[in-house]
Amino acid sequence: MALDRWIALILLGICLAYGYAAWFTMDAGLAPFMQRNPIWPSTFPKALSVLGAGAALVTLFGLEKSNVKMGDIDYRRLHEYKLGQAIALLALMVIYALTLRPFGFLVATSGFLIIGAFILGERKLHVMIPVGVIAAFSVWYLVSQVLEIYMRPLPGFLLGLGG
Amino acid sequence: MLEGMLIGLQTALSLKMILVVIGGCLIGTFIGMLPGLGPMSIIAIMIPVAISMGDPSAALILLAGVYYGAIFGGSTSSILLNAPGVAGTVATSFDGYPMTQQGKAGKALTIAAIASFCGGTIGAILLMIFAPMLSSVALLFHSAEYFALMVVGLSAIAAFAGTGQVAKAIMMTTLGLIMATVGEGALFNLPRFTMGIMDLQSGFGFITLAMAMFALPEALFLVLKPREMKDSGSGVIKDMRITRAEAWAIAPVIGRQSLQGFFIGVLPGAGATIASFLGYAVERNIATKEEQDQFGKGSIKGLAAPETANNAACTGSFVPLLTLGIPGSGTTAILLGALIALNVTPGPRLMIDEPQIFWAVIISMYIGNLVLLVLNLPLIPYIAKVLMVPRNYLIPFILFFTLMGAYIGQNNATELLILVGFGICATALKFADYPLAPLLIGFILGGMLEDNFSRSMQLYDGIAFIWERPMTMGLLVIAAILIVLPSYRARRARINQAGVADGD
Numbered sequence: 001m002a003l004d005r006w007i008a009l010i011l012l013g014i015c016l017a018y019g020y021a022a023w024f025t026m027d028a029g030l031a032p033f034m035q036r037n038p039i040w041p042s043t044f045p046k047a048l049s050v051l052g053a054g055a056a057l058v059t060l061f062g063l064e065k066s067n068v069k070m071g072d073i074d075y076r077r078l079h080e081y082k083l084g085q086a087i088a089l090l091a092l093m094v095i096y097a098l099t100l101r102p103f104g105f106l107v108a109t110s111g112f113l114i115i116g117a118f119i120l121g122e123r124k125l126h127v128m129i130p131v132g133v134i135a136a137f138s139v140w141y142l143v144s145q146v147l148e149i150y151m152r153p154l155p156g157f158l159l160g161l162g163g
Numbered sequence: 164m165l166e167g168m169l170i171g172l173q174t175a176l177s178l179k180m181i182l183v184v185i186g187g188c189l190i191g192t193f194i195g196m197l198p199g200l201g202p203m204s205i206i207a208i209m210i211p212v213a214i215s216m217g218d219p220s221a222a223l224i225l226l227a228g229v230y231y232g233a234i235f236g237g238s239t240s241s242i243l244l245n246a247p248g249v250a251g252t253v254a255t256s257f258d259g260y261p262m263t264q265q266g267k268a269g270k271a272l273t274i275a276a277i278a279s280f281c282g283g284t285i286g287a288i289l290l291m292i293f294a295p296m297l298s299s300v301a302l303l304f305h306s307a308e309y310f311a312l313m314v315v316g317l318s319a320i321a322a323f324a325g326t327g328q329v330a331k332a333i334m335m336t337t338l339g340l341i342m343a344t345v346g347e348g349a350l351f352n353l354p355r356f357t358m359g360i361m362d363l364q365s366g367f368g369f370i371t372l373a374m375a376m377f378a379l380p381e382a383l384f385l386v387l388k389p390r391e392m393k394d395s396g397s398g399v400i401k402d403m404r405i406t407r408a409e410a411w412a413i414a415p416v417i418g419r420q421s422l423q424g425f426f427i428g429v430l431p432g433a434g435a436t437i438a439s440f441l442g443y444a445v446e447r448n449i450a451t452k453e454e455q456d457q458f459g460k461g462s463i464k465g466l467a468a469p470e471t472a473n474n475a476a477c478t479g480s481f482v483p484l485l486t487l488g489i490p491g492s493g494t495t496a497i498l499l500g501a502l503i504a505l506n507v508t509p510g511p512r513l514m515i516d517e518p519q520i521f522w523a524v525i526i527s528m529y530i531g532n533l534v535l536l537v538l539n540l541p542l543i544p545y546i547a548k549v550l551m552v553p554r555n556y557l558i559p560f561i562l563f564f565t566l567m568g569a570y571i572g573q574n575n576a577t578e579l580l581i582l583v584g585f586g587i588c589a590t591a592l593k594f595a596d597y598p599l600a601p602l603l604i605g606f607i608l609g610g611m612l613e614d615n616f617s618r619s620m621q622l623y624d625g626i627a628f629i630w631e632r633p634m635t636m637g638l639l640v641i642a643a644i645l646i647v648l649p650s651y652r653a654r655r656a657r658i659n660q661a662g663v664a665d666g667d
Binding site for chain 2: 002003004006007008011014015018021026034037038039041043044045048049051052055056058059063064078081082083085086089090093094096097098100101109112113116117120121122131135139143147148149150151
């Protein structure tokens with residue numbers, strides 16, 4: 001089964017779960033005075049679940065013939081592309097999200113930019129480190145000083161916040 | 164109306180606004196030139212900056228400047244490198260790149276800039292004429308018509324997705340609408356579908372979703388498959404002048420394509436991309452035989468047509484946004500999201516209630532086009548140096564700005580994890596050829612669609628409003644036709660083909 005039909009199956013599942021919630025569980029706690037309304041909080045979701053499930057079924061059973069065209073990337077040959085780099089960068093983004101608060105903006109961002117370039121195959125440390133640090137500092141300066149949005153620049157213990 | 168225009172002029176001509184336009188155009192040109200970053204990603208990245216400016220006119224002017232700049236930058240990389248940064252400028256490379264190979268890069272850039280300028284300026288004039296007219300019609304609309312109009316817009320977007328794609332596009336639109344129902348709606352004061360998760364109480368973040376749908380998958384595609392940059396060596400930009408004869412040759416093309424591009428841009432779902440391809444095809448068909456042979460080999464008409472059309476269409480796409488509050492394209496959907504975040508609701512009342520925003524945006528379009536012509540064109544040889552930045556440095560920065568865009572608005576690191584999660588899903592959807600723009604448009608329109616639907620239901624005590632209001636009925640019939648027509652035509656084409664032997 002092609003990827004688009006697998007995805008249609010997943011989306012069908014989502015629509016059914018959503019529809020189950022809308023049709024059967026949502027109205028249970030509805031206040032009596034609201035039940036006299038022509039429109040309930042669940043009315044619109046009910047319609048959506050039917051529409052979504054219908055469209056997913058059309059794609060799932062391939063009722064609508066499409067002329068197969070490949071986009072930029074053929075997913076069936078994904079292993080021939082630089083999949084490792086992409087996954088490593090995604091992991092790096094997750095790590096960045098988790099370290100942004102505890103390590104402070106400057107440390108986390110410089111680290112992200114330097115390690116990101118490293119993952120992509122850059123080895124010139126004497127360029128990477130200054131570029132990463134200067135970029136992190138200038139973005140922090142712009143955001144916190146010019147746009148006046150506070151971002152903790154350094155780890156908490158250095159700012160005397162006790163972690 | 165005149166008074167409003169003057170207020171708009173006053174706003175748009177203040178020093179701050181002019182600097183904002185110039186800044187927006189330059190940033191847009193810079194980033195639009197980079198392959199893989201379309202106007203949607205750029206605008207999504209710029210939204211936090213725009214919102215933190217606090218002033219809705221300045222924010223919209225900045226984002227509009229970025230939008231034109233991105234389209235202009237995209238055509239530059241199409242011409243110089245045959246690597247369109249933006250889908251709307253793919254047609255530009257058909258004739259622009261051959262001109263570069265012939266050593267006429269400077270001339271090609273000049274023609275592109277003039278064509279963009281004329282397309283954008285004529286588009287802005289048409290916008291000034293049509294937007295107030297449409298606004299006054301839209302004032303007659305009730306919530307039932309609004310509901311129907313949004314359904315028409317969403318169906319048109321699905322219908323324009325192309326043959327074999329309509330079900331997928333409807334699926335994506337519905338998914339967007341479903342995601343919009345998560346969280347606490349204004350209408351019922353009741354959290355829905357939050358599954359008890361606190362972070363979902365206020366619904367999904369619009370900027371996070373925009374970043375995850377557009378910026379992240381594009382960046383991941385750049386990582387997965389590095390696009391080879393073909394430097395023809397003849398990319399040296401010199402001799403940017405065009406002759407009088409050439410100017411006369413492209414003048415009628417520019418005139419026709421400004422009109423055609425504008426009206427295509429107004430239609431929901433069709434945008435700069437369709438306008439540029441159609442403009443190219445129309446001009447090739449009506450050209451003389453000798454000129455037709457030139458198309459694809461460096462014809463100046465073939466370059467001027469898509470360039471004029473895509474800029475006129477960009478301007479045209481502001482008509483439904485400013486007058487009806489309904490975005491017709493992914494880019495205008497992002498602009499709508501930014502406006503809502505600034506507490507401005509675009510719609511027919513915008514022109515009356517907040518003339519300074521409405522007119523300042525239109526007037527800044529002229530300024531923006533002028534900036535692109537007089538400031539960006541001479542700077543292009545220098546701006547083009549950005550194409551030399553090594554990919555190893557560029558990609559971490561793109562990813563970082565994507566993360567920042569989602570972080571600055573919310574100051575919440577959980578948002579970054581949601582961004583990565585949605586980004587992975589969006590990339591998978593992109594692999595399977597699901598269109599992503601309908602999802603975002605559905606998400607943004609979801610709240611308004613449900614509000615208008617609920618209001619009509621309450622007024623008519625049920626769904627009677629559908630047949631009791633002829634205009635609502637008419638619009639819904641149009642929506643149904645839009646959905647059914649592409650599949651019907653595809654089926655008929657298949658039946659016709661079935662009788663024909665494939666040949667050997």
